[in-house]
Amino acid sequence: NAGVMQNPRHLVRRRGQEARLRCSPMKGHSHVYWYRQLPEEGLKFMVYLQKENIIDESGMPKERFSAEFPKEGPSILRIQQVVRGDSAAYFCASSSGQGGIYGYTFGSGTRLTVV
Amino acid sequence: AQTVTQSQPEMSVQEAETVTLSCTYDTSESDYYLFWYKQPPSRQMILVIRQEAYKQQNATENRFSVNFQKAAKSFSLKISDSQLGDAAMYFCAYRKTQGAQKLVFGQGTRLTINP
Numbered sequence: 171n172a173g174v175m176q177n178p179r180h181l182v183r184r185r186g187q188e189a190r191l192r193c194s195p196m197k198g199h200s201h202v203y204w205y206r207q208l209p210e211e212g213l214k215f216m217v218y219l220q221k222e223n224i225i226d227e228s229g230m231p232k233e234r235f236s237a238e239f240p241k242e243g244p245s246i247l248r249i250q251q252v253v254r255g256d257s258a259a260y261f262c263a264s265s266s267g268q269g270g271i272y273g274y275t276f277g278s279g280t281r282l283t284v285v
Numbered sequence: 286a287q288t289v290t291q292s293q294p295e296m297s298v299q300e301a302e303t304v305t306l307s308c309t310y311d312t313s314e315s316d317y318y319l320f321w322y323k324q325p326p327s328r329q330m331i332l333v334i335r336q337e338a339y340k341q342q343n344a345t346e347n348r349f350s351v352n353f354q355k356a357a358k359s360f361s362l363k364i365s366d367s368q369l370g371d372a373a374m375y376f377c378a379y380r381k382t383q384g385a386q387k388l389v390f391g392q393g394t395r396l397t398i399n400p
Contacts, residue, residue: 203387212289212376212390213330226387259328265386273320274388276330 172197174264175244176277183252183284191247191280195264202245203274204237207259219245252284287312289379291391298367299399305352306362306394308377314338316382319353319360324374324393333375336360338382364396372398 175194183189195202201220205213215229219239230237234252239245249256259281263274289310298304310319321333336344336353343351348365364371377391 201386205388205390210393212291212392213388215387215389218387229387261330263330263388273332273335276322279328281328 174199174262174275174277176260176262176280178280179278181280181282183282185253185284186251189249189252189256189282191249191260191262191282192244193247193262193264193277194244195262196275199264199266199275201265202239203263203265204245204247205261205263207261207279209258213261216247249282252282254284257282257284287314287379287381287389289377289389289391291375291377291394293394294392295395295397297397297399298364300367300369302367303363303365304367304396306364306375306377306396308360308362308391310358310360310377310379310389310391312358312379312381314381318380318382319351320378320380320388321349321351321360321362322376322378322390323371324376325372330376334362367398369398369400372396 177192203218204216207213217230217237218226234250236248259279261279262277265274317338319336323331323333334344334346334349350363352361374393374395376393378388380388
């Protein structure tokens, strides 16, 4: 029973390129959350999605960042025209319909490096 | 807005000894959930323990227990009989019961276990 799968594990992009991060939630989970972790800091909430719906994007930068969770396939976090400040670890978590009151299951993260 | 503060950036303990990690939080809610997550060098976020605010009894999970002081808004983690495998970053997190289901994380405490 695979957990939350994130890929790629490491991603290197040049400034100005696009980064696409993928997250497949745990089987049976329909809620996906994206978090960003800067070096030596805690995780910061970005966006919460259910299938085909964005529920809460209050932590998402207004420009260049977008997220989706289509009916079929993984959730995608997309960063356009990346800058050095986007370098971070991006984590995806999933939960069941109870919304994570028992805690979320996290993926192993994607470390994005912008050069 | 809710905030979570971990005032100890680093802690160290001798193997087999007991260590306590501090966490305070700020909220106007009366019901919520609190969590401790462990992040080893592999980057995987692992749920250690959770506490429901309406329960007065402190949660315990084997060698891990919490001291939940609701009035003081304090949620410390005690690790007994520390083991080398406990070495990791530890994050305290808060989640509202209703509404937005995001986790709010503290800055983390790096725990070192000395053999």
